[in-house]
Amino acid sequence: MPPRRRTLLKVIILGDSGVGKTSLMNQYVNKKFSNQYKATIGADFLTKEIQFEDRLFTLQIWDTAGQERFQSLGVAFYRGADCCVLVHDVNTMKSFDNLNNWREEFLIQASPTDPETFPFVVLGNKVDVDGGNSRVVSEKKARAWCASKGNIPYFETSAKEGLNVEEAFQCIAKNALKSEEEEEIYLPDTIDVASRPQQSSSGCQC
Template sequence: MNDRKSPVTLKIILIGSSGVGKSSFMNRYVNHRFTNMYRATIGTDFLSRTVTIDEDTVTLQIWDTAGTERFQSLGTPLYRGAHCCMLVFDVTSRASFSALVEWRKEFLIQGEPQDPSDFPFIVLGNKTDLSNREVSGRKALQWCEEIGAEYFEGSAKDDLDVEKPFLRAAQSGLQQYKKHTLENTGHFQITCKQPRETRNTCEC
């Protein structure tokens, strides 16, 4: 008998304003590459990476969303089924940080998580390599504490602290997956004691 666990697939969503570096962070994490050639995401982009968390093999499906209003209608089908949401902003842009309030609100409305109060959010401040910073780590951390999110910051360009937020997203997403899998299957653990030939009428 094979005791190896089946791989778990987790859906991780990156949302935030256009130009904050969602694609760059995702590509640096998955493909270990960075380019200065900025290309706006048209609709959505998607990459995957497999990691091991404790004894679980986890395939992360990382979805990068367009940060422009004309593509936000895609949010409804895209957000649903997510196990963790990463809210990304540019530390040199106060506006991109302020916009996270609405991005988070939109995700909770359109994504319809089973337990909104317990859904895991990771807040990620990108472009720490730049000197013209407008959002302090203290300010970002304060907001994260208010909404119950975890805060990370780094630089896709300099490959600085890129792994940490994705690893935490995987851990949080896995917890979410296991929790709801147990909830959704728990009520099927009833053993039917009726004879096999009469089970089609069993009301147990």
Template sequence: MDHDRKHFIKAIILGDSAVGKTSLMNQYVTKRFTQQYKATIGADFLTKDLVVDGKPITLQIWDTAGQERFQSLGVAFYRGADCCILVYDITSTKSFESLSSWKDEFISQSNCRDPDNFPFVILGNKLDKEPERKVSNTKASQWCLANGNIPLYETSAKDAINVEEAFQFIAKKALANIKEDVYQPSIEVKKQQKKKKEGCC
């Protein structure tokens, strides 16, 4: 029965303002892109049903505001996250340099039990602006390696480059990480219930 059970995965997207967090989420879920920039206020989310390794998944993607004045809202949104997507703009050195602080903030506010093994994924967005690139793939890869060998995808929300692939990988990585939490407790509960029933008889 557990094989057919639908798994729920909560993913958080973090990064500076205007790196394309909302656009990536919208491109993946709705296959739409708009040139009009509208800052996210607080947080918003979309869900998408998909199949990973033969298992039905509901992926809930939380898009949080990048503005500093909204970062205090993070605690409620970060907790319960199964994976964290850190986004930077390949044409913005500042957004890339902010990755460490976003990663640290997530770890401190989410209360994740094992930060070293928590599923992080880095997305270098706006690949459609390659001529304006300021952050090389090599530099980004080196940062990922130094921070626990975090997977890196360079994406374009505008042209839908690597967006589907990145989110599929994110869902797969998160699912692999939560498998023990999903299955083991249910087994233990069943055993305890069985013992109680035997005791009553």
């Protein structure tokens, strides 16, 4: 009997309020950007059909409210995620400093089988603001943080101009797919630490 193919890939976007999570999702799915800021209440999601190696998938992208009062959205929200996207605003140091908190929050709530190898992707958004003159988080600093967390793929994006948004989500989809396939191969109730498969250090060959 052939293995069951789950065509739904669940992606969760986390980060402080106002870093552009909703705008990135809308730019990728709908190719639209709005200057009107509207805080997400709780959580919302959009879906996009993608094709990879002759297979069709539905990428289900969950957008979360960054306000602290919504941070504990419940285990059900995080569970089953195939990839987690961490977003910061390159013009706001606090949003970058909080990436670690968001990453830890996700690992606690989602409880992935192997936290060491679960796929994350980091986006440094709003690189277009003030022609890049108001940025306070350098690309070097962001990449160093990603490297220290197991070589997480990193992209600098502009949801407003669409810069690197498509490329970033292609990498996110590939990582989500890799995670989903590994879950499919191994029995969920089998734990074999000694023969853990070797992971690619880059996380994504984009």
